[in-house]
Amino acid sequence: MPDAKYPFAYNWQGNGVTRWLSWLFESDGRFLAPDLIAPAIDSEAGRAAVDYTKSFFDKKFVSQNSSVKSSTLAADLWYSQTTAMVSSGAFAIPDATKTLTFEWGATFAPRNVRAAGDFGGNAVVATAATKQPALAALFLDYLTQQEQMRGFCAGASLLPTRRDLITSGIEFAVRPELSPVFVGQASAVQATDSSQVASPSMSKIITVLKDQLEEAFIGGRSTQETIAGITTGIAAATAPAK
Template sequence: MTLTRRTFLAASGAVSLTAVLASCAGFSKPATSSAEGTLTFTTWGTDAELKGFRDQISRFEKANAGATIDLNAVPYEQMFTNIDAQLQAGNPPDVFRVPYYTFGSYAGRGQLLDLSDQLPGDFGDRFTRGAWAAVQNEGKPFGVPHHTDTTAILYNKTMLEAAGITDVPTSVEDAWTWDQFDEVAATLRANLPADQYPFAYNWQGNGVTRWLTWLFEADGRFLDENLTDPAIDSDAGRKAVDFTRSFFEKQYVPQNDSIKSATYAQDSWYSQTTAMVFSGAFSIPDATDTLDFEWGATFAPRDERSASDFGGNALVVTKDAADPALAAAFLDFVTQEDAMRAFCEGASLLPTRQDLIDGGIEFDVRPELSPVFIGQAGTVQASDSSQVASPDMAAIITVLQDELEQAFVGGQSTDDTLSRISDGIAAATGA
């Protein structure tokens, strides 16, 4: 079974901010230049992503005549249940794909291979600082940042123009401020019928970590600089909760756009229930194939600063992989410039290599939208993403889901929400 992009979005609730800010640890051993042996590799993916993986595997095997990569593609819903069971039983795959926001839990449990002695000495230099931080644990790399994705705004041009909104930001520096975004939403609300809404936000499921973007835009944190104690009960935290709860109070979003909703934000935009949707770049091909209205993309709003979620996935090697050198050679290969460019352009995903960010890529579908998502990804700061690398992030996600749901649709006050999130984070981290 493979996933379309649309069902993949619903299945994954995927991803948000991630990673640990750590030193760019050096390496002492070059990657194997002529590899042989067999690797097992487990992943999920859309059709385009799986095609990209198969193409890269074929190229790697041709370049290394003695090497074989056995690809096991599974549905996202089964991916980590299977991985966890295999790790417990002692028979995991050699390599697997993992969202950045769950990377820390595997590295923290000692289930991944420290790659410090397996990759070239300058390996980390190829990536952006935020991307390289995303695969660190206690200052050491336990994976490679294969690609990223981030959230921008897709908008229905007809619905915006009908409300008189024709000036849409074309650079990240000119993105709407929170006040300007509120004005845009209020204008849409006044001009749309009651059963249509200004926008929907993609914070359903594990995508709740995307709410943290608002906190970071307000220049706040949810963990302190030591990454051990809660820091969300602050002026910035209060501002972020107040502003995002106002989306429901002012009927800017449908009531079913809450954190625990079974309806995903993308679906309301597809059906033209909303004029805008916060979305990742990987939704572009489905939108192009299925929508019959004119649409575009623009940047997420900014407050004290711009920020964004660092979505996407890393590739990791399990601790007891039979051939660490072969696994490292494969990871080195798929993160080289030509390989990453081909994968990201074909799957409408964002590169993690600094040279590809600087030079830009062009998606195979709607290439003119590539700069929007690359520019949005450039607002990710490692000081933000470092907080999501905690091995306790899974528990923190549950706290955010429970308390933000109550704040948005359960009538819970901002003060109570911040206090309960703070207590939940402290319990999760043992602070």
């Protein structure tokens, strides 16, 4: 490709660094042990995931300013035609449709030992201390019913958490022909993956991943040093408070 042009960009900037975990899960690896406390990334799968994603920068498949601590979002590199492709989610469809003036489409995410996906999104919660527990429960029940969730996800280009909606499919209001690609990807998220990402220590683990992967991608840190740094960082993040 011409200088200053790159094959793709990956949307792992900022707290989106959790999207890097898809590469780990695709190698059938873990970052937390089954007890969801001990670090488990020091494995063949962990080393493979770091090695492979480090190679994106070494081989100039991605630009140096698309690393995890970059202030430039992957989508912006694609919009400016600095990259030919971008890894992103269904949430980007409306904005891309309004922004881009060239023809574009979507295809399935890569897979290794198995398929995997990003476990993201925003939570709707009711606090345990609410003065209206019955009303809060009723509201949450309403939000998660099939009709409400289908309408919300279709209108906002988001993916459902209900399995029956993944099975039956959702047709996005914008670029509906792309819906099967993204809805199908949602089924790649396994319970063993989501349970790790839902760890109460995840906010601290995110900082560990950002620091260590940044050094690996653009700081020249070796794969083994990176794995050791992530392992130490996770152990500290999940240690009981003193």
